[in-house]
Amino acid sequence: MSIEGQVQDLARKITQAGASERTRVFHMSWWSERMLDWAMANPAFKTQLFRFVDVFPACRDDIDVMRHLEEYFEGVQMPPALGLGLRAAPHLPMGKKVTGAVARSNITRMARQFIAGQTPAEALPQLEQLWLAGEAATVDLLGEKTVTDAEARRYASRVYEMITSLSAGTASWPAKPILESDPWGPVPRVNVSVKPSALTPFFTPLSAEEGFAQALERLRPTLEHAKKAGATVHLDTEHYDMKDMTFELLQRIGAAYPDGPQIGCVVQAYLKDSHADLRDLIAWSKSSLRTPLQIRLVKGAYWDYETVHAQAEGWPVPVYERKPETDANYERCITTMVDAAGTIRPAFASHNVRSLACAIASARDKGLDDSAFELQLLYGMAEPIHAALRSFGLRVRVYAPVGELVPGMAYLVRRLLENTSNESFIRHRFAEGKDLDDLVAPPDADQAALPEPGGALILERETDASDPEPFDNEPYGEWRSPEHRDSIGSAVARTPKSLGFEAPLIIGGRRVRTSGEIVSVDPADPTVVVCRSAQATIADAELAVEIALGAFPSWSRTRARDRARVLFRAASLMRRRRYELAALMIHEAGKPWPEADADVAEAIDFCEYYGREAIRLGTGAPLLQPPGETNAYQYRARGVGVVISPWNFPLAIPAGMTVAALAAGNCVILKPAEQTPGLALRLVEILLEAGLPPGALAYLPGYGEEVGAHLVEHAQIGFIAFTGSKSVGLQIVERAAIHRPGQRAIKRVVAELGGKNAVIVDSDADLDQAVPGIISSAFAYAGQKCSAASRIIGIGRMYDELADRLVGAGSVVPVGHPREMRTVVGPVIDADAHSRVKGYQELAAKEGDVLLQREDVPDKGWFIGPTLVAVDNPSCRMVNEEVFGPVAALMKADDFDHALSLANESEYALTGGLFSRSPVNIRRATEEFRAGNLYINRGITGALVGRQPFGGFGMSGVGSKAGGPDYLLQFVEPRVVTENTVRQGFAPLDD
Numbered sequence: 001m002s003i004e005g006q007v008q009d010l011a012r013k014i015t016q017a018g019a020s021e022r023t024r025v026f027h028m029s030w031w032s033e034r035m036l037d038w039a040m041a042n043p044a045f046k047t048q049l050f051r052f053v054d055v056f057p058a059c060r061d062d063i064d065v066m067r068h069l070e071e072y073f074e075g076v077q078m079p080p081a082l083g084l085g086l087r088a089a090p091h092l093p094m095g096k097k098v099t100g101a102v103a104r105s106n107i108t109r110m111a112r113q114f115i116a117g118q119t120p121a122e123a124l125p126q127l128e129q130l131w132l133a134g135e136a137a138t139v140d141l142l143g144e145k146t147v148t149d150a151e152a153r154r155y156a157s158r159v160y161e162m163i164t165s166l167s168a169g170t171a172s173w174p175a176k177p178i179l180e181s182d183p184w185g186p187v188p189r190v191n192v193s194v195k196p197s198a199l200t201p202f203f204t205p206l207s208a209e210e211g212f213a214q215a216l217e218r219l220r221p222t223l224e225h226a227k228k229a230g231a232t233v234h235l236d237t238e239h240y241d242m243k244d245m246t247f248e249l250l251q252r253i254g255a256a257y258p259d260g261p262q263i264g265c266v267v268q269a270y271l272k273d274s275h276a277d278l279r280d281l282i283a284w285s286k287s288s289l290r291t292p293l294q295i296r297l298v299k300g301a302y303w304d305y306e307t308v309h310a311q312a313e314g315w316p317v318p319v320y321e322r323k324p325e326t327d328a329n330y331e332r333c334i335t336t337m338v339d340a341a342g343t344i345r346p347a348f349a350s351h352n353v354r355s356l357a358c359a360i361a362s363a364r365d366k367g368l369d370d371s372a373f374e375l376q377l378l379y380g381m382a383e384p385i386h387a388a389l390r391s392f393g394l395r396v397r398v399y400a401p402v403g404e405l406v407p408g409m410a411y412l413v414r415r416l417l418e419n420t421s422n423e424s425f426i427r428h429r430f431a432e433g434k435d436l437d438d439l440v441a442p443p444d445a446d447q448a449a450l451p452e453p454g455g456a457l458i459l460e461r462e463t464d465a466s467d468p469e470p471f472d473n474e475p476y477g478e479w480r481s482p483e484h485r486d487s488i489g490s491a492v493a494r495t496p497k498s499l500g501f502e503a504p505l506i507i508g509g510r511r512v513r514t515s516g517e518i519v520s521v522d523p524a525d526p527t528v529v530v531c532r533s534a535q536a537t538i539a540d541a542e543l544a545v546e547i548a549l550g551a552f553p554s555w556s557r558t559r560a561r562d563r564a565r566v567l568f569r570a571a572s573l574m575r576r577r578r579y580e581l582a583a584l585m586i587h588e589a590g591k592p593w594p595e596a597d598a599d600v601a602e603a604i605d606f607c608e609y610y611g612r613e614a615i616r617l618g619t620g621a622p623l624l625q626p627p628g629e630t631n632a633y634q635y636r637a638r639g640v641g642v643v644i645s646p647w648n649f650p651l652a653i654p655a656g657m658t659v660a661a662l663a664a665g666n667c668v669i670l671k672p673a674e675q676t677p678g679l680a681l682r683l684v685e686i687l688l689e690a691g692l693p694p695g696a697l698a699y700l701p702g703y704g705e706e707v708g709a710h711l712v713e714h715a716q717i718g719f720i721a722f723t724g725s726k727s728v729g730l731q732i733v734e735r736a737a738i739h740r741p742g743q744r745a746i747k748r749v750v751a752e753l754g755g756k757n758a759v760i761v762d763s764d765a766d767l768d769q770a771v772p773g774i775i776s777s778a779f780a781y782a783g784q785k786c787s788a789a790s791r792i793i794g795i796g797r798m799y800d801e802l803a804d805r806l807v808g809a810g811s812v813v814p815v816g817h818p819r820e821m822r823t824v825v826g827p828v829i830d831a832d833a834h835s836r837v838k839g840y841q842e843l844a845a846k847e848g849d850v851l852l853q854r855e856d857v858p859d860k861g862w863f864i865g866p867t868l869v870a871v872d873n874p875s876c877r878m879v880n881e882e883v884f885g886p887v888a889a890l891m892k893a894d895d896f897d898h899a900l901s902l903a904n905e906s907e908y909a910l911t912g913g914l915f916s917r918s919p920v921n922i923r924r925a926t927e928e929f930r931a932g933n934l935y936i937n938r939g940i941t942g943a944l945v946g947r948q949p950f951g952g953f954g955m956s957g958v959g960s961k962a963g964g965p966d967y968l969l970q971f972v973e974p975r976v977v978t979e980n981t982v983r984q985g986f987a988p989l990d991d
Helices: 003-020 030-041 043-058 062-073 080-091 095-114 120-133 149-170 205-229 240-256 274-288 303-313 323-339 353-365 383-391 405-420 425-431 482-498 538-557 560-576 578-588 593-618 652-663 677-689 704-713 726-736 767-783 798-812 831-847 896-904 919-928 967-971
Strands: 135-141 191-194 232-235 262-268 293-298 344-349 374-378 396-402 501-503 505-507 510-512 517-522 525-534 629-637 640-644 667-671 697-699 717-723 748-752 757-761 789-795 849-853 867-870 887-893 911-915 933-936 972-980
Touching: 003 353, 003 383, 030 043, 043 062, 043 095, 062 095, 062 919, 120 135, 120 149, 120 396, 135 149, 149 191, 149 205, 149 798, 191 205, 205 232, 205 240, 232 240, 232 293, 240 262, 240 274, 262 274, 274 293, 274 323, 274 344, 293 323, 323 344, 323 353, 344 353, 353 374, 353 383, 374 383, 383 396, 482 578, 482 593, 501 677, 505 538, 505 677, 517 578, 517 677, 525 578, 525 677, 538 629, 538 640, 538 667, 538 697, 538 704, 560 578, 560 593, 560 652, 560 677, 578 593, 578 677, 593 652, 593 767, 593 967, 629 967, 640 652, 640 704, 652 667, 652 677, 652 717, 652 967, 667 677, 667 704, 677 697, 704 717, 704 726, 717 726, 717 967, 726 748, 748 967, 757 767, 757 896, 767 789, 767 798, 767 887, 767 911, 789 798, 789 896, 798 849, 798 867, 798 887, 831 849, 831 867, 831 887, 887 896, 896 919, 911 919, 919 933, 967 972
Parallel strands: 135 191, 135 396, 191 232, 232 262, 262 293, 293 344, 344 374, 374 396, 501 525, 640 667, 640 717, 667 697, 717 748, 757 789, 757 911, 789 887, 867 887, 911 933
Antiparallel strands: 505 510, 505 697, 517 525, 629 972, 849 867
């Protein structure tokens, strides 16, 4: 029989053997099975069911469970049993409490279906039953997110204790030769699966070295214990971000312990680079280990996340996007592993009987004994397949999670998704009874033609202005990509050689040197001069205005599509120079790598987006056209304007304000922040190189109180675009409102000011999501964003745990020079900022209880460590004044009403955030939270052009939205032209 014939024959035998066993697919309650049956038939119900299961552990009592049930299933078609219970509950004595208790009992039972126990002692009887039935186990300690050192140490201790408990508990079990040996020696009874990301908060690509060091240090006691106890330590592969790091950690463990213990890892066949990784692991095991590496081949459990995440970021999707491709790759990997048996110990994990049959048939076809491989299945799932494989006398190992219910919910949801997926074999065969011939047929994909992994960022691309494609965001750097890290790292290393460059004025395309000088320095090392900029005088400003006025008629009459073409070329030039621009920003503005890279991407986005907006506005707007009349709605440029830009987004914000005004046909005088003139110079040079007429843009570095004030008051200036502090912004509004001699228009002020942004953490929030989001929003780039989180409001019982985890996470967030890849918190911008933020740290001790104030900062540079202060007076300065540094205030709210009241008390209204799993509270926040940009269940910084147009109201700005469809309207004057087309009683006919 051909190998394909053997595979299909075995697949049928496994299915038939399972069907003959007196067992069910799930050992669930009637309620749970009805819920899953309904979920498989009703996608809307499935979504809400799994969301409810996710929030369930955070419900404080049975009434809270019932409240969430009602919120999640409002308007959703439900199974009769559940629907009847929800409808009847309000009318019965203690109805809601009873119904909530029933739901709690049933979901807890559902969780126990997939989780062997909450503790090793509780799990051991279940594991012994498996052993007696003929199945070994690998135990996974549940824990989805580590954000503090204490959590990581606790997880490492639990792994050590698990090995201790399992070693003692399994010693008396009867011998099972098929489970305890293979052709290469003993197979340990004790097998634990470890999540590397749970061993350290630093298990990320940008902090990899620290992550490796901590993970290995925390694993050492476990590895030494496992070696003495004869146990296996298996590293689980989680999200794609961590895949390469997991394999690197594995190799470091192997180098430290070449003689054992038995170690293993996971290869996920849904990844496009999995087969290449598999070959590398086999080669490494052969060259470096004396005990063969065990490799568990799985399909992969995060397909939805990996796909959505990559598509949202604009990155290549790392997983196969068709299930047949994953199945074909799985079979390719089986062949490779079988060929390497002995160099590795193969383990094949799947509930798809064809995949399992392929593994068995391939091994037998190679002449291997059945003991040369093992088959792995999940605890509590696909019992017919378990029974069938046991009946064949094969070595079966069960992946058995152990842990508390709260961290177990994320695991439970993944398992439910897997079983109810439209692509699930279990669903197809056991729930829907699909034809077996179809299920055991070969995958509809050619192994030789499987898609390859995607490439690096595209740096050579220019938009066609004659027919631009729809706008899409420039992708941020994919930090999990070594190519991207190496590219920006090389640029950062090269940059110091070019520092100290000059930045003359640019007026009418001519470079002008001045007697005065403005010097920008590296805020992380103020002894390093980055740029020596000219210092403009009032006479220079007058000349710049005169030349811009002369250039305005020609530029304003240039076709919108031709103006857009200049912006598209500028975007292309920025792409090509992306790494150099980011590296300069790291040194001149003190931005960490991800922040600097995102700043450049946003500048590119502004050029691309506003170019398209210019083309759109160039066509005017539709009006009613009655017979005998034509009406045209046109947009005309305002004239000459001044852009006064900040230092904290030293490329993106000046680019956005400048190119918006230019796209609309205006001429611009750019006065950059004194701290970052070098980056503004690069922007002007790029625009001129892209073909902008020299007179349309002037580069005029100078001091705001001199040159900036003069330009604001100048009679020939038609608009001012400003981003900065509230105090300066209000002065600009006041001065621009005064009519000057010779002034023929009311000046438009486009002002984006500050923020004192609140984040509400609801009582049912997922703190694994909330804490990292808040830490990033409050402390990344030293909190120097107008959108940064500066007021954190925890509701009720959530407050204490939130405070503890924020302190723990804030204690380990990396502080250092931005040139270091790991840095999250760099320096504040200059000595004045350092003094001001230090003053707020002193004030914090007077106005509240300082929970965290990091002093472990570099000696050189303007560094301030993350600070968190608990306050209970909503009127205090720490709650109301913008700090613009890594300082956040934490407040407690009694309930959601109180939290909204605290959030809305600020005079600012820029950004806000909510972490909640209550649909009702989410709806309320969208209606009542006072913020120009409200972010739900994510960080509150990082608005993207075209996705989250950015800007606030109140004391945060004039309500304009940068990167949105109405932003260019700030820089134009609309006109309507009406023509009577009737002549001597004759009107042209409408074609």
